[in-house]
Amino acid sequence: MPHLQINGANLYYEEQGAGKETIVFSHGLLWSGRMFYDQIAVLKDQYRCITFDFRGQGQSQVTQSGYDIESLYADAVKLIEVLGCSPCHFAGLSMGGFVGLRVAIRRPDLLKSLILIETSSDPEPKENISRYRMLNVVARWIGLSVVADRVMKIMFGQKFLNDPERATVKHEWQERMVANNRIGITRAVTGVITRDGVTDQLGQIETPTLIIVGDQDVATVPAKAERMHTGIPNSKLVVIPGAGHTSTVEEPVAVTAAMEEFLASQAG
Numbered sequence: 001m002p003h004l005q006i007n008g009a010n011l012y013y014e015e016q017g018a019g020k021e022t023i024v025f026s027h028g029l030l031w032s033g034r035m036f037y038d039q040i041a042v043l044k045d046q047y048r049c050i051t052f053d054f055r056g057q058g059q060s061q062v063t064q065s066g067y068d069i070e071s072l073y074a075d076a077v078k079l080i081e082v083l084g085c086s087p088c089h090f091a092g093l094s095m096g097g098f099v100g101l102r103v104a105i106r107r108p109d110l111l112k113s114l115i116l117i118e119t120s121s122d123p124e125p126k127e128n129i130s131r132y133r134m135l136n137v138v139a140r141w142i143g144l145s146v147v148a149d150r151v152m153k154i155m156f157g158q159k160f161l162n163d164p165e166r167a168t169v170k171h172e173w174q175e176r177m178v179a180n181n182r183i184g185i186t187r188a189v190t191g192v193i194t195r196d197g198v199t200d201q202l203g204q205i206e207t208p209t210l211i212i213v214g215d216q217d218v219a220t221v222p223a224k225a226e227r228m229h230t231g232i233p234n235s236k237l238v239v240i241p242g243a244g245h246t247s248t249v250e251e252p253v254a255v256t257a258a259m260e261e262f263l264a265s266q267a268g
Contacts (some may be wrong), residue, residue, distance in 0.1 A: 004083075022085035039091075076105055105205060219245040
């Protein structure tokens with residue numbers, strides 16, 4: 001299994017495809033690069049596709065520190081540099097999008113385009129913080145299985161959760177969530193809910209940007225995507241019907257189609 005030493009952390013990554021251009025996929029909180037497998041299955045025929053797991057999640061090392069968004073930004077920048085894949089297309093979902101925004105604002109030289117999925121330029125809403133801290137305490141000291149049902153309702157939309165034909169897929173993703181390292185994941189949650197906003201810096205982004213949001217997303221509601229679309233010059237907004245906060249899994253065909261169309265528009 002390939003790993004890289006990045007800023008004191010042993011980070012797991014995968015490469016598929018061998019195109020002239022590279023897409024770096026940056027996953028959301030609680031998950032790993034697996035959440036982009038459906039997109040990569042299609043895009044790898046044209047692009048070099050790289051996924052990586054943030055510290056404390058997936059198959060990466062659980063470190064003592066470095067879970068704040070600024071440190072995760074530094075990890076992503078270093079990974080792009082070490083793998084020699086700039087300028088790349090950077091696709092970030094939720095937490096991965098928090099990182100992508102910072103890369104676009106501070107290191108636009110590393111990017112060819114930016115794809116933001118179910119994410120926000122705002123800080124965590126105050127009304128969420130105490131609730132997420134409580135879930136974090138329970139997950140850390142009792143176990144993720146105790147809070148799994150409540151978290152699934154945040155991570156996925158009602159269409160997906162209530163579809164009997166997708167019960168097996170839902171169970172698989174719940175099991176992946178429960179399998180997270182308790183210490184790593186609670187440190188990661190703290191890093192996410194204590195982040196600063198970057199809304200006042202959106203106007204600095206000159207990188208071509210696609211914004212994708214599910215119309216059933218309750219974690220980063222569509223209004224947040226619309227605010228980023230207004231703030232980022234020449235950005236494109238796509239709303240995915242029937243998708244929640246994990247649209248790459250819930251509505252993979254629609255998300256992949258939106259990405260393909262956008263990437264084709266950036267050719268050359």
